[in-house]
Amino acid sequence: MELGWESFLGLLQKRRSIRKFKHQEVDQSLIEKILEAGMLAPSGKNRQNWRFFVVQGQKRNEYLKYSQKTWINIKDILKDRLKPSLYEFTERFFYTLGDAPVLIFCYSQNSPDEKYLTSIGSVYMAVENINLACVSLGLGCCTMGAPLEIKAEVDQFLGVDQREDYKAGELQLLCGLAVGWPDHSPPMAPRQTEDRIHWLNE
Numbered sequence: 001m002e003l004g005w006e007s008f009l010g011l012l013q014k015r016r017s018i019r020k021f022k023h024q025e026v027d028q029s030l031i032e033k034i035l036e037a038g039m040l041a042p043s044g045k046n047r048q049n050w051r052f053f054v055v056q057g058q059k060r061n062e063y064l065k066y067s068q069k070t071w072i073n074i075k076d077i078l079k080d081r082l083k084p085s086l087y088e089f090t091e092r093f094f095y096t097l098g099d100a101p102v103l104i105f106c107y108s109q110n111s112p113d114e115k116y117l118t119s120i121g122s123v124y125m126a127v128e129n130i131n132l133a134c135v136s137l138g139l140g141c142c143t144m145g146a147p148l149e150i151k152a153e154v155d156q157f158l159g160v161d162q163r164e165d166y167k168a169g170e171l172q173l174l175c176g177l178a179v180g181w182p183d184h185s186p187p188m189a190p191r192q193t194e195d196r197i198h199w200l201n202e
Ligand SMILES: Cc1cc2nc3c(=O)[nH]c(=O)nc-3n(C[C@H](O)[C@H](O)[C@H](O)COP(=O)(O)O)c2cc1C
Pocket: 015, 016, 017, 018, 019, 093, 142, 143, 144, 145, 146, 147, 175, 188, 189
């Protein structure tokens, strides 16, 4: 059965980075669903080299001080780029993570059997699946590269640094995901087409 272009495009167009969430828990079964969607993604050599660390409850609250730290590293770059209201909103997001009840940290398990970039790309395929699964369930999600600013501290915070694959230098943090019930409806961020596609027909 075909999904149909309109339904598919509608799903893609509905997705937004959500940075403000309701004070409402997300059922474990829904978290499992979005992870299931993530793990349906294609991956180089079908290695399924994604590793997800799901953080909730008190541990999630503890992460806020790390998130605040990442803001210190990023704020000067954003000051010039964002208009003041958006800058303030973003600052609040870093301090509260928009009250998202669920954080998912996405790692790549890299192996000498696979090209490094292929391993990274495979995990991001899963990340987008998770983003879209959230839309389909009415959940909101924001992909965050910010945790990379303090990578080693996040590894420690999650206890990932105690794993054998980490000690072997194979595990690498790629991003965090804030997940919860959306409490705002941001407009679509503008899309650009200039210089994005090159056709070579000869
Ligand atoms: C790899 C990656 C890293 C990102 N890092 C952050 C982040 O650290 N903080 C944040 O608020 N948004 C982050 N975003 C969200 C982007 O800002 C957002 O996708 C972009 O502005 C387009 O908006 P949209 O997702 O609503 O279409 C990230 C997105 C991606 C794909």
